Amino acid sequence: MNSIKDRFIKYIHTLQDQICSGLEAADGSAMFEEDNWKRDGGGGGRTRVIADGDVIEKGGVNTSVVFGKLGEMAKKQLKVDYEDFFACGLSLVIHPKSPMVPTIHMNVRYFEIYDDQGDYVNGWFGGGTDLTPYYLDKEDAKFFHTSLKAACDPFGKELYPEYKDKCDKYFYNSHRGETRGIGGVFFDYLKPTTEKTSEDWMQMTQSVGDSFLPIYSKIIATHKEETYTPEQKVWQEIRRGRYVEFNLLHDRGTHFGIKTNGRTESVLMSLPPTVRWEYMHEPERGSREAELVENLKAVDWV
Secondary structure: OOHHHHHHHHHHHHHHHHHHHHHHHHHOOOEEEEEEEOOOOOEEEEEEEEEEEOOOOEEEEEEEEEEEEEOOOHHHHHHOOOOEEEEEEEEEEEEEOOOOOOOOEEEEEEEEEEEEOOEEEEEEEEEEEEEEEEOOOOHHHHHHHHHHHHHHHOOOOHHHHHHHHHHHHEEEOHHHHHHEEOEEEEEEEEOOOOOHHHHHHHHHHHHHHHHHHHHHHHHHHHHHOOOOOOHHHHHHHHHHHHHHHHHOOOOOHHHHHHOOOHHHHHHHHHHHOOOOOOOOOOOOOHHHHHHHOOOOOOOOOO
């Protein structure tokens, strides 16, 4: 049987193909462009970018398979003593044109560490997904979280509440005192235990990855025809500023990609195409914009 590593590499490449085809169909006009790259130090990736579509203003669906030596900062971040590593994963961010359609992020990944003789020491899965609306739709929020709960539940009823809590705490702009969006699930360091094998964790991670396209395709279809004003587009760009702040200040994936000599263009693919910061901007009390801000906290949407 192929190793966990080999099977997960195949999975992320297949998932990338499926998601890109599905998003092209949902957009209706734009197509992904592919950029294959190699990493100094070992491995490479397949970056796919879509832009200027009817629905998607900018998006990327990336896969990477990299290996080599961890620097001291990366070792400290991962809390490991060894430097030889392997990592593979799929990461995506989609920024829609319309402020009525939320931005979405998702990633699934697998990591291995080896000793000085090149022997396997440990391996773990990680991943997650979160939704960042500009105008709150409570039915979207309920659908999103209910779908993620359904993806996690077959592997343990305790997982969704645990991973939702981690997501609310992780995707949090502490300097702003607000969550990045309405949360989702986040998990990391899923290693074999007496109750779960690596196979179990791989299947759970794949279940979350497989849930992305049905979820986001439905949300796009619900909102893509809604009209919006120039002022609502400005609000979207102000909220995108908070997204940028999180990714550059707090996101571990961004920091890890830079610190391990990752490809800068792919690491920063998650940033939106246009963004603004307005000094001391506050939404009008009682407005839909204010309703969103009031819900940027841990909410039990299920």
